[in-house]
Amino acid sequence: xxxxxxxxxxxxxxxxxxxxxxxxxxxxxxxxxxxxxxxxxxxxxxxxxxxxxxxxxxxxxxxxxxxxxxxxxxxxxxxxxxxxxxxxxxxxxxxxxxxxxxxxxxxxxxxxxxxxxxxxxxxxxxxxxxxxxxxxxxxxxxxxxxxxxxxxxxxxxxxxxxxxxxxxxxxxxxxxxxxxxxxxxxxxxxxxxxxxxxxxxxxxxxxxxxxxxxxxxxxxxxxxxxxxxxxxxxxxxxxxxxxxxxxxxxxxxxxxxxxxxxxxxxxxxxxxxxxxxxxxxxxxxxxxxxxxxxxxxxxxxxxxxxxxxxxxxxxxxxxxxxxxxxxxxxxxxxxxxxxxxxxxxxxxxxxxxxxxxxxxxxxxxxxxxxxxxxxxxxxxxxxxxxxxxxxxxxxxxxxxxxxxxxxxxxxxx
Numbered sequence: 001x002x003x004x005x006x007x008x009x010x011x012x013x014x015x016x017x018x019x020x021x022x023x024x025x026x027x028x029x030x031x032x033x034x035x036x037x038x039x040x041x042x043x044x045x046x047x048x049x050x051x052x053x054x055x056x057x058x059x060x061x062x063x064x065x066x067x068x069x070x071x072x073x074x075x076x077x078x079x080x081x082x083x084x085x086x087x088x089x090x091x092x093x094x095x096x097x098x099x100x101x102x103x104x105x106x107x108x109x110x111x112x113x114x115x116x117x118x119x120x121x122x123x124x125x126x127x128x129x130x131x132x133x134x135x136x137x138x139x140x141x142x143x144x145x146x147x148x149x150x151x152x153x154x155x156x157x158x159x160x161x162x163x164x165x166x167x168x169x170x171x172x173x174x175x176x177x178x179x180x181x182x183x184x185x186x187x188x189x190x191x192x193x194x195x196x197x198x199x200x201x202x203x204x205x206x207x208x209x210x211x212x213x214x215x216x217x218x219x220x221x222x223x224x225x226x227x228x229x230x231x232x233x234x235x236x237x238x239x240x241x242x243x244x245x246x247x248x249x250x251x252x253x254x255x256x257x258x259x260x261x262x263x264x265x266x267x268x269x270x271x272x273x274x275x276x277x278x279x280x281x282x283x284x285x286x287x288x289x290x291x292x293x294x295x296x297x298x299x300x301x302x303x304x305x306x307x308x309x310x311x312x313x314x315x316x317x318x319x320x321x322x323x324x325x326x327x328x329x330x331x332x333x334x335x336x337x338x339x340x341x342x343x344x345x346x347x348x349x350x351x352x353x354x355x356x357x358x359x360x361x362x363x364x365x366x367x368x369x370x371x372x373x374x375x376x377x378x379x380x381x382x383x384x385x386x387x388x389x390x391x392x393x394x395x396x397x398x399x400x401x402x403x404x405x406x407x408x409x410x411x412x413x
Contacts, residue, residue, distance in 0.1 A: 017099060
């Protein structure tokens with residue numbers, strides 16, 4: 001998968017993307033009937049003209065009370081007004097921008113109709129309304145200017161404040177849906193009608209929530225360098241060996257201390273008696289006794305070779321029916337008492353049919369006729385034939401298998 005890294009390009013190279021349109025739609029909302037400006041006196045008190053009136057996706061150009069539109073017309077107006085807002089950004093900004101920054105500033109220009117001077121001073125270079133001189137390309141300081149522009153007719157509004165926070169997230173290539181939710185962003189004004197910073201969600205908190213709300217998806221085109229998306233694990237610290245204790249003797253290494261070994265007993269040899277007369281005295285000589293040679297080391301015995309034991313031929317007919325198991329032979333109907341019982345039952349049924357229905361005199365004359373009509377007799381005869389075939393087949397197979405086992409045993413020997 002090819003990874004395309006986001007880079008800054010001149011504003012003239014950017015176009016209106018779905019990100020910008022989605023950001024605008026999320027905060028403007030769709031209205032097919034004209035409504036007054038939320039900050040107007042008519043919206044607050046029910047009096048006044050209510051200008052500017054808005055319709056569609058936040059369109060105000062030429063809209064008056066009572067106007068209505070269709071969804072197709074609202075979408076066409078959205079595209080037209082978004083292109084005009086994008087042109088405002090192209091004309092006002094002189095430094096390269098990322099696609100996220102261009103989408104965020106396009107949304108801001110769509111809402112305000114212009115870009116604030118302090119924002120342009122941070123991007124193009126200049127002095128802000130606070131008197132701070134900025135160098136061209138101060139992108140981080142430009143993001144800080146977004147939450148300041150949340151006023152409608154000099155009054156801060158929560159909806160505009162949330163929108164500026166969302167635009168800051170988009171400019172930083174972060175998701176804004178969760179971090180800028182109305183239930184997440186807190187907004188309060190003090191007695192002077194200004195934003196209460198202690199009771200209002202800050203830009204830093206919003207960006208932090210946006211970073212942790214959704215991890216980057218590697219299956220889509222990444223908009224940040226890979227090194228910023230995947231944290232690099234620090235290398236494990238090397239454990240230095242502890243220094244050895246100093247040697248009081250000044251040696252580089254201490255000799256290994258060993259436990260004292262008991263002295264080996266030495267057997268003294270016989271020393272002849274000294275000759276008579278004066279003999280020069282000298283030290284006694286002790287001769288060690290000869291040691292026996294060590295016993296020879298026997299080689300380890302080789303493991304016995306595996307013996308292949310051929311399976312034992314078992315005649316299942318010699319095993320009682322109740323003791324037949326898969327280990328000593330397969331169950332065979334012809335070798336069991338159940339098979340014998342079935343044969344006896346079949347014979348009894350034939351006799352009963354012959355002597356009760358036909359009588360003794362005509363029994364032998366019509367026996368074949370009755371056998372061909374009664375389904376029970378036919379089934380028993382068929383069972384007997386199949387049983388006989390199976391019995392002869394098993395006998396033949398047992399004979400062949402036994403012969404093969406004998407030949408295998410002979411080869412193994």
